[in-house]
Amino acid sequence: MIKGMYTSASGMIPGVQKQELVANNLANVNTAGFKKDRMFTKELSRAEKKLVPKKADWEQPMVDQLYVDYQGGVFDKTDNPLDVAIEGDGFFQLQGPDGSTALTRSGTFAVNPEGYIAFPGGFLLRGEGGPIQVGNGKVSIAPGGEVEVDGSQVDRIVPMTISDLSKLQRLGGSLFKSPDGEELRPAVSAQLRQGYLETANVDVVHEMVDMIVSYRTYEANARALQSQDQSLDHLFQKVAGSGR
Amino acid sequence: MIKAMRTAATGMSAQQMNVDNIANNLANVNTPGFKKSLLEFQDVLYQQFRLPGTATSVGNQVPTGLSIGYGTRPSATTREYSTGDLQQTGASLDVAIEGDGFFQIQRPDGTTAFTRDGSFKLSADGRVVTSDGYYMLPEITIPENTTSVAIGTDGTVEVIQAGSDQPTQIGQIELARFINPAGLIAIGHNLFVQSGASGNPNTAVPGLNGNGVLNQGYLETSNVKVVDEMVNMIVAQRAYEMNSKAIQTADDMSSIANNLKR
Numbered sequence: 154m155i156k157g158m159y160t161s162a163s164g165m166i167p168g169v170q171k172q173e174l175v176a177n178n179l180a181n182v183n184t185a186g187f188k189k190d191r192m193f194t195k196e197l198s199r200a201e202k203k204l205v206p207k208k209a210d211w212e213q214p215m216v217d218q219l220y221v222d223y224q225g226g227v228f229d230k231t232d233n234p235l236d237v238a239i240e241g242d243g244f245f246q247l248q249g250p251d252g253s254t255a256l257t258r259s260g261t262f263a264v265n266p267e268g269y270i271a272f273p274g275g276f277l278l279r280g281e282g283g284p285i286q287v288g289n290g291k292v293s294i295a296p297g298g299e300v301e302v303d304g305s306q307v308d309r310i311v312p313m314t315i316s317d318l319s320k321l322q323r324l325g326g327s328l329f330k331s332p333d334g335e336e337l338r339p340a341v342s343a344q345l346r347q348g349y350l351e352t353a354n355v356d357v358v359h360e361m362v363d364m365i366v367s368y369r370t371y372e373a374n375a376r377a378l379q380s381q382d383q384s385l386d387h388l389f390q391k392v393a394g395s396g397r
Numbered sequence: 398m399i400k401a402m403r404t405a406a407t408g409m410s411a412q413q414m415n416v417d418n419i420a421n422n423l424a425n426v427n428t429p430g431f432k433k434s435l436l437e438f439q440d441v442l443y444q445q446f447r448l449p450g451t452a453t454s455v456g457n458q459v460p461t462g463l464s465i466g467y468g469t470r471p472s473a474t475t476r477e478y479s480t481g482d483l484q485q486t487g488a489s490l491d492v493a494i495e496g497d498g499f500f501q502i503q504r505p506d507g508t509t510a511f512t513r514d515g516s517f518k519l520s521a522d523g524r525v526v527t528s529d530g531y532y533m534l535p536e537i538t539i540p541e542n543t544t545s546v547a548i549g550t551d552g553t554v555e556v557i558q559a560g561s562d563q564p565t566q567i568g569q570i571e572l573a574r575f576i577n578p579a580g581l582i583a584i585g586h587n588l589f590v591q592s593g594a595s596g597n598p599n600t601a602v603p604g605l606n607g608n609g610v611l612n613q614g615y616l617e618t619s620n621v622k623v624v625d626e627m628v629n630m631i632v633a634q635r636a637y638e639m640n641s642k643a644i645q646t647a648d649d650m651s652s653i654a655n656n657l658k659r
Contacts, residue, residue, distance in 0.1 A: 165654070169401070169466065172650060177440070177466035182410025182636045183415065184438040184469050219463050231435060233477050235579075249401040258513040261437045263475065265575040265594040273439065273472045290598065290607065299625040303607070306575040323464055326472070357639055369644050375653045382659070 154250055161378035168371030175364045178355045186259030186351035187328055193218035209338065223318050226352040234292055235262040235270065238349040243312025243340025247276040248284055256313065258351055259327040280308030294347040312343035401647040405612035407468030408640035411438055414471050415633040422621045430514030430587050431619035432476050439472040478578050481620040483612055489546045490517040490525065493617040496609020498572030502527055502536040502588060509534060511573055516616055529586055539567035550610040552603040572608045573598035
């Protein structure tokens with residue numbers, strides 16, 4: 154009986170986390186280059202199988218299968234020459250103020266006072282030859298990544314990727330970090346689109362359905378917990394009654 | 398539970414700011430030389446429950462991490478400096494810049510501001526001023542007995558004075574360009590001032606060094622596209638609505654948890 158109550162309670166917890174995840178996806182529905190989080194709920198098998206589960210068994214995270222969906226968003230025309238979208242896979246490679254490397258799909262660039270193509274937060278866009286300096290000329294970016302200033306090529310943007318995207322770590326600020334020691338390689342099928350931004354790949358209908366499902370699952374588990382509580386209540390009353 | 402509510406609240410406040418920005422673009426749809434701005438967003442910190450690649454108790458590495466985000470934040474308002482349509486006015490002191498560059502304006506405190514609004518007027522002493530009475534730099538004074546003013550595409554200002562049929566050059570308009578015009582600070586009255594991010598102005602005559610050319614008798618309309626703004630407004634409104642639903646659901650779930658105990 155008590156174990157069943159724990160089971161019901163553990164069924165409620167993923168509902169909370171799912172709701173947090175949906176809220177974050179919805180909050181970022183307008184964030185350029187945002188990639189939505191998805192999750193599977195893991196079966197709580199380990200603790201279930203044990204006759205006498207320990208507290209630690211119940212405390213295992215149940216939302217084990219949480220992953221970022223890297224499916225591409227759609228392209229939104231902005232006409233800003235420094236808004237760039239990647240069609241296909243790959244990420245823009247950024248160089249942080251401390252020399253660190255970060256990746257992003259959000260192509261919201263600007264030219265900084267030193268004339269480099271920069272990303273909000275002090276990051277510089279890296280081309281084949283390091284940070285790309287464009288000065289105050291007219292920048293045009295070809296689908297193949299060639300950056301031209303007033304008609305002459307200065308550098309080339311090569312979208313980078315890693316072999317296993319699930320190893321990427323989210324840093325916030327629309328940035329991703331590749332794990333240490335992981336080699337970045339050029340993306341195979343990537344084309345750049347100047348004057349476009351990639352929208353978030355959040356599908357609002359999907360998120361709304363997820364929200365309803367997680368809410369109802371949560372509710373059902375709460376009901377189950379309550380009815381077990383009621384049964385216990387009956388039991389105690391019966392036992393107490395017969396003893397009288 | 399509370400986390401989902403705060404996360405969705407960041408989404409609501411971000412969309413509110415988005416609508417504020419769209420409203421300002423729409424309010425300035427008829428402002429000459431106005432440049433629309435676009436609000437950009439970023440996701441914020443992720444709470445890392447478990448990093449990808451950390452070891453599990455049995456010696457394996459977890460393939461994927463576990464992290465939940467904390468919402469969104471507005472990261473930048475990017476001003477878009479594409480040229481608006483040129484509208485013919487016929488006024489001799491209306492000048493539109495076709496291409497890049499800004500007119501230079503002297504503010505009353507002596508500092509220089511920059512504008513794309515070329516609807517110039519004359520002051521009582523014959524100087525070329527903005528609608529607010531600020532002098533254009535370099536200063537240009539139109540002589541008293543002038544019958545007509547001609548501004549060339551290269552910025553030369555010539556006048557024909559009464560009793561003469563030959564034009565006399567009385568001044569030269571110069572334009573300023575910036576490495577990063579998106580870094581200029583808008584101070585209202587169609588004026589911009591330079592910031593650390595915009596870099597210093599490079600002045601040159603129109604048509605040189607990448608500067609645009611001048612068109613006398615035209616005004617540059619704002620580059621706001623009403624349809625785009627309307628679409629953005631609908632998107633922002635719906636996003637606001639959805640985030641409020643997320644808050645409601647989180648609240649309902651809290652209420653269920655609260656009612657577990659009879």
